[in-house]
Amino acid sequence: MRSPRTTRRRVLAGTAITLAGSLLLAACSGGTPNDSSDTDRADGSEKVTLKLWTWSNEARVALQGGVLDLFTEQHPNIAVDILVQPDKDYQTLLTTGLSGSGGPDIAAIRSYGVISSFAEGGNLAPLDDVITDWSGFSDIALQGVTARNDGKIYGVPQGMQTAQVYYNKKVFSDLKLDVPTTWDEFLEVSEKIKASGTAPIVIPGAVAGQIALAGEVLGNARRGGNGWTDEFVAGEKKLTDADSVASIELMDEIQPYLIDNVTSVTLDEAVTIFATGMAAMYPSGTWQVASFASLGAKDLDYGTFDVPVDKGWPSAKPVTVAYSDGGWALSARSENPEEAATLLNWLSSAEYFQAYANAMGTIPPRDGVTLENAHVSEMYERYLDNSSTYLGLAYLRYGTPWGTDVYGEQVQKLWLDQQDAAGAAAEIQKGIDAWFDPADFAG
Structure with a gap:
């Protein structure tokens, strides 16, 4: 790709x-x-x-x-x-x-x-x-x-839809925080926001597909972006590969910074929580620009950024997750x-x-x-610069069970301390093994 x-x-x-x-x-x-x-x-x-x-x-x-x-x-x-x-x-x-x-x-x-x-x-x-x-x-x-x-x-x-991290500019400004440029800085920013009394991150943790989307935003570059996906589709990699497991581990690393009782948060609730300033960051898709507008959140001053990478990650630069x-x-x-x-x-x-x-x-x-909208135009520019296909949507929904559903269910268990990243990866791979064949995607 x-x-x-x-x-x-x-x-x-x-x-x-x-x-x-x-x-x-x-x-x-x-x-x-x-x-x-x-x-x-x-x-x-x-x-x-x-x-x-x-x-x-x-x-x-x-x-x-x-x-x-x-x-x-x-x-x-x-x-x-x-x-x-x-x-x-x-x-x-x-x-x-x-x-x-x-x-x-x-x-x-x-x-x-x-x-x-x-x-x-x-x-x-x-x-x-x-x-x-x-x-x-x-x-x-x-x-x-x-x-x-x-x-x-x-x-x-x-x-097209792209997925990235929305952030509350007022919260960042009040705490004198900059947009993070490395994964470690992302965690440091989250820690400072948490210490201020605001929830750092909201994810619709009650919805498997939304967890999978957030996991793609956070983990696509850590897994290896399109390069890794090409190898996976060719049958040369599995979801149990070390870089894939490491991408799931990021979901475990953010667990202390998620809003309380995250596994019960619905999509509508997550949108409202971010739009009302109860959470400072929200990994989600382009369409949320409309969600915030429909809520009448006129005072919400927000921006977006792609998840930063750390030295040694397979992707040398952040990617914009995208799908048709x-x-x-x-x-x-x-x-x-x-x-x-x-x-x-x-x-x-x-x-x-x-x-x-x-x-x-x-x-x-x-x-x-x-494009005439500042937010969407900015997303579009990053998309043109370095886009990476949403693996789960592009390849893991051609059979039952959907890989994105199993991913969401396993990350829920991860957040509830009932699973680890390696076990989650194994279960997701097991789920798609019921129907996934790389030969189906040849050419």
């Missing part, structure tokens, strides 16, 4: 987005401003209505709020009917919709194992030759929408494949992402985009 193209730096600029990010509100939507029945236009040509499904009400709001107007102005013969399906039922509804009639022409599908399973089921059309230009997209973005079985691309990436955040896919049963291809090509354009990324507050998966 390679880092995104460094030439993308030229597109950076920035300050401010309204992020409607990853707080996925499930709601059903009826007609849209672009919604219409197929009718004949004045010039005699037929107007086609494409059905587009998503689980994200925020995506619908962004698209209907002006983004899609750019498309329909250029293609007046194509209307787009957007339907938001309930998030909790989305996979089931989409399976039914794609396998029969009445389903979507284009659907938002989650990345990696999810989109791969839909492709393997024959419900999606490959897009390799449908999209005329893939050159602007990063490798990580395309990896997330590429099927494991045939290596073909089945989605136009919607956006789903894609727009084409139904193999679409009755309007030509018009759908026209829309998908527009959904892959820099023009689209310039509007959509700034409406949604997401990091674009391709170059040619100028």
Whole structure:
């Protein structure tokens, strides 16, 4: 795996987005401003209505709020009917919709194992030759929408997520603390914050997947970044490897600095705890910018940083954990494949992402985009500089049990003094041994 193209730096600029990010509100939507029945236009040509499904009400709001107007102005013969399906039922509804009639022409599908399973089921059309230009997209973005079985691309990436440490600038300033530049300094900063009476770190310790995400933020560089991941996927490394175990040990090292009763903290609680200043640091994803805004935390002055490395770590510099955040896919049963291809090509354009990324507050998966939010722009810059794929999401969710679930469960035991790092690594490896085969990812 390679880092995104460094030439993308030229597109950076920035300050401010309204992020409607990853707080996925499930709601059903009826007609849209672009919604219409197929009718004949004045010039005699037929107007086609494409059905587009998503689980994200925020995506619908962004698209209907002006983004899609750019498309329909250029293609007046194509209307787009957007339907938001309930998030909790989305996979089931989409399976039914794609396998029969009445389903979507284009659907938002989650990345990696999810989109791969839909492709393997024959419900999606490959897009390799449908999209005329893939050159602007990063490798990580395309990896997330590429099927494991045939290596073909089945989605136009919607956006990227990065994960890093959020920190409360006021707490740091009051205690005269600088952003740490080594792991040892990170622990020293945590100790000083704890001594002040504020919890140093909050993690949603009741949620296995959120623990796994935090573990990736803290441990990706310690494990060895993309270099280690390449060896793991090639079958040359296992999760019981010394560097992998050492990355889990970091989760044990931070245990004294976690908020009390961390294993009972939910995701919503963690967001609130950080936003209200009860905890000084929070390892999480880009979407939290929207979470803080939605809470009305106007007085929250925060920044972000990548976890610093220590001398002797496999990664010589900090990494930005990144992953592809789903894609727009084409139904193999679409009755309007030509018009759908026209829309998908527009959904892959820099023009689209310039509007959509700034409406949604997401990091674009391709170059040619100028971000307007200071926080997201800063994350984007670090992503371009030295990104590293989120191992658990990219490779450990193609079978049961998910590696990220086992990781979260084992770290919970670690924090409760019921497990050690080596034992946790062994259990995670044992879990994925039930289905993981490096040969599945060859090429």
